[in-house]
Amino acid sequence: MDRPGLRSPEYHAWSFEQALKTAVRTESGCVEWPRARDRYGYGKFQWPEGWLAHRFALGLKLGRPVGQEFMALHTCDNPPCVSPDHLYEGDGADNGRDKARAGTVKGEANPQSRLTDDDVRGIIEQCDAGERLADVAERFGVTPGAVWFIERGFAWTHVTGRAPKDPTRR
Numbered sequence: 322m323d324r325p326g327l328r329s330p331e332y333h334a335w336s337f338e339q340a341l342k343t344a345v346r347t348e349s350g351c352v353e354w355p356r357a358r359d360r361y362g363y364g365k366f367q368w369p370e371g372w373l374a375h376r377f378a379l380g381l382k383l384g385r386p387v388g389q390e391f392m393a394l395h396t397c398d399n400p401p402c403v404s405p406d407h408l409y410e411g412d413g414a415d416n417g418r419d420k421a422r423a424g425t426v427k428g429e430a431n432p433q434s435r436l437t438d439d440d441v442r443g444i445i446e447q448c449d450a451g452e453r454l455a456d457v458a459e460r461f462g463v464t465p466g467a468v469w470f471i472e473r474g475f476a477w478t479h480v481t482g483r484a485p486k487d488p489t490r491r
């Protein structure tokens with residue numbers, strides 16, 4: 322992707338993708354934010370609605386910003402992780418239950434997910450057929466960023482069976 326204009330809506334997704342190029346992927350599937358972190362270990366990423374990298378990542382996955390009254394929570398209990406597979410939208414009560422069910426909220430089983438397993442297979446098919454991310458995203462009612470995560474093997478890997486690709490390649 323060419324660098325979008327600084328004030329364009331696409332700029333922050335682009336900037337986020339640039340950071341992911343050097344993210345550390347752990348054996349447990351975490352994608353650890355490679356840039357600055359706050360004192361609690363959360364990745365710092367400046368965008369119009371905040372500065373938490375994992376909250377931005379969850380917004381990309383959901384195809385909309387995380388609700389003001391909700392938190393972006395980790396199933397992996399790893400604050401710097403920005404893997405969309407490890408993030409979900411929840412409240413303080415969910416936060417308390419996190420540790421008990423770490424790693425158990427995946428894909429369709431997660432009520433916050435907009436996509437079904439079949440949708441994800443369809444997205445992969447269309448991407449493999451050479452369709453544009455933006456067109457595929459529109460068909461499935463998600464953001465191009467969400468499609469990008471799936472296509473590149475950062476999300477829904479339990480359905481796609483994909484390993485994360487080098488984000489610098491198409």
Ligand SMILES: [Zn+2]
Nearest residue numbers: 351397402407
């Ligand atoms: Zn993780």
